[in-house]
Amino acid sequence: MDLGEFELIGRITEKARDAGRSGADRFEIGSGDDAAVIRSHGRIVTSVDTAVAGVHFGTDRPPAEVARKAVACAVSDIAAMGVGPGATEMLVALGAPAETPDEYLEGLADGIVAAAEEFELDLAGGDVVAAPAVVISVTVIAHLDDETPLVARSGARPGDVVAVTGPVGGAAAGLALLGGLAVPDLSDLARDLLVTCQLRPQPQLTAAPVLAAAGAGAMIDVSDGLTADLGHIARCSGVDIRLDGTQVPIVPGVAEVADALGEAPLPFALSGGEDYVLALAIPPDRFADADTALIAATGFELLAIGSAEAAGRGDGAVVITAEDGGDALAPPGHDHFR
Numbered sequence: 001m002d003l004g005e006f007e008l009i010g011r012i013t014e015k016a017r018d019a020g021r022s023g024a025d026r027f028e029i030g031s032g033d034d035a036a037v038i039r040s041h042g043r044i045v046t047s048v049d050t051a052v053a054g055v056h057f058g059t060d061r062p063p064a065e066v067a068r069k070a071v072a073c074a075v076s077d078i079a080a081m082g083v084g085p086g087a088t089e090m091l092v093a094l095g096a097p098a099e100t101p102d103e104y105l106e107g108l109a110d111g112i113v114a115a116a117e118e119f120e121l122d123l124a125g126g127d128v129v130a131a132p133a134v135v136i137s138v139t140v141i142a143h144l145d146d147e148t149p150l151v152a153r154s155g156a157r158p159g160d161v162v163a164v165t166g167p168v169g170g171a172a173a174g175l176a177l178l179g180g181l182a183v184p185d186l187s188d189l190a191r192d193l194l195v196t197c198q199l200r201p202q203p204q205l206t207a208a209p210v211l212a213a214a215g216a217g218a219m220i221d222v223s224d225g226l227t228a229d230l231g232h233i234a235r236c237s238g239v240d241i242r243l244d245g246t247q248v249p250i251v252p253g254v255a256e257v258a259d260a261l262g263e264a265p266l267p268f269a270l271s272g273g274e275d276y277v278l279a280l281a282i283p284p285d286r287f288a289d290a291d292t293a294l295i296a297a298t299g300f301e302l303l304a305i306g307s308a309e310a311a312g313r314g315d316g317a318v319v320i321t322a323e324d325g326g327d328a329l330a331p332p333g334h335d336h337f338r
Contacts, residue, residue, distance in 0.1 A: 013123070026087070026143075027124065036124040038089065042145040047077035053134040058178075063104045065199055067111025067136060068118075073223065074138035075119045076203035076276045080221040082151040082212025085120040085205045088142040092123070095131030108136070119205065148209075155217035156237035156281035162306040163287070165207050165278045165294070168226050169258075169265070170251030172272025174198030176261060183260045190253030197251060201276040210297045211280060214290035219280040225273040227318045233281060234308075234316030241281075241318045243306035270320075281308050 028037040051070040053059050071090065078088070092112055096105060116123055121140065144150070156162075174194040177183070183191075204221070211219065218237055220229045226248070234241045250269045258268040282290055291302040311317075 013125075026089070026122065036089075036091075038124065038141075040143050042143065042148075043150075045078050045081055045083050045142040045144060045150065046139065047074060048137060048139040049074035049077060050135065050137040059134070061199075063107030064111030064114065066134075067108045068115045069199065069201060070136040071112060071115035071119065071121070071138050072201045072203050072276070074140045075121070075205065076201065076221040076223065078140055078142050079203045079205050079208040080151075080219055080278060082149055082208050082216070082219065083142045083144065083205070084209035087144075088120065088140060089122040089124040090116065090141070091139040092126035093129070093135070093137040093139075094126065095129045095133075095135035097132060097134070098130055100134065104134075108134075119203065149212040151212045151216050151219040151280070153218050153220055153233045153236040156233050156239050156241070156308045157217060157283070158239055158308055158310045159284060160217060160239075160281040160308040161284050161287045161304050162230065162241055162243065162279070162281050162308060163302050163304045164222070164226070164249065164280075165204055165211075165298075165302065166275070166300065167249035167251045167269075168222060168275045168277065169254035169269025169272050170194050170197030171201065171274035171276075172198075172268065173251065173254045173257035175272075175274075176257055181257065181260055183256050186253055186256045190256070194251065194253050194257065198274065201274060203276055204278045206298050207278060207294055207300075210293050211278065211282075211290055211302075214282070214293050215286035216280045216282045216290065219278055222275040222277050222279055223273055225271040226275070226279060227270045227320075228273070230279055230318050231316070233279070234311075234318055237281070237308070237316065238311050239281075239308040239316055240311050241306060241308055241316075243318065243320045245320045245322045247303070247305045249303050249305075266320075 026039055028039055049070065051057060051066065051073070057066045074090070094108065170193065174197045177191060177195055178198060218233045220233055222229050230241050245266055248266065248270065250265060254269050255265040258265040287304065294300065294302045
């Protein structure tokens with residue numbers, strides 16, 4: 001690469017400033033100093049997410065696409081807490097091998113700034129280092145007043161309705177297609193949809209504050225697989241979660257991809273991950289109002305897929321009831337070390 005460390009930092013900072021994402025009204029000192037100084041009030045919600053070449057994305061993917069997805073995944077984590085857009089900044093740590101072409105680094109910078117515009121983030125700074133592979137680590141920091149409702153994983157109670165904001169399985173199917181899987185009976189429209197699910201996740205920033213205000217007791221974004229993430233809610237809340245396998249919404253085309261892989265569509269969709277819809281538990285007397293509010297805000301329904309029960313299987317479990325009425329423990333999701 002011809003760009004030096006400080007030239008790249010300056011290039012990213014300049015792009016953010018030109019795009020109006022430098023947080024001028026909130027930053028006392030912004031990017032370019034040893035640390036950022038940010039005026040705040042109330043509470044701060046923060047999360048960090050990291051993407052590594054060869055683990056989270058292929059080196060053949062366009063850099064702007066890679067950067068946008070890295071930011072989207074980080075943003076999805078604060079959406080899972082009930083946070084919407086606005087009054088949020090990000091810090092980006094970027095690592096790359098010394099031989100990385102300048103065009104690739106510029107593409108990463110463009111993707112970071114474009115994502116900042118899309119998700120209404122201000123760039124507060126970050127770091128640039130040499131690394132054996134391209135690494136993008138994104139920290140997001142949201143500022144909320146004391147009255148804004150937030151939702152943790154620990155508030156599910158027996159009797160709650162378990163629901164999702166959209167279908168699952170699309171990202172895993174898209175990844176299989178990008179890996180070269182041949183599915184002759186899959187339409188071009190379905191293929192494009194599945195690939196888009198994998199490459200351009202949509203954090204639920206509009207839905208999140210609506211559901212928090214409507215009374216969701218526990219919420220999580222589906223990143224590691226629906227059943228794995230509902231398992232986090234079950235364990236943190238001390239409940240079991242029972243899913244109705246016939247009610248779980250699956251993205252069109254997933255069944256054909258699963259069949260080509262020799263897998264059943266439901267377990268494939270439940271364990272695939274990277275869907276970034278929200279899964280939640282909500283008291284039954286709040287469900288109808290939450291559904292109405294979600295439709296008004298996003299145009300999409302809140303989809304009931306099961307319920308929370310008193311824990312009877314240790315520290316919380318997810319159980320699936322199949323069409324034949326039988327129960328089975330849910331398939332595991334993604335684990336970086338397994």
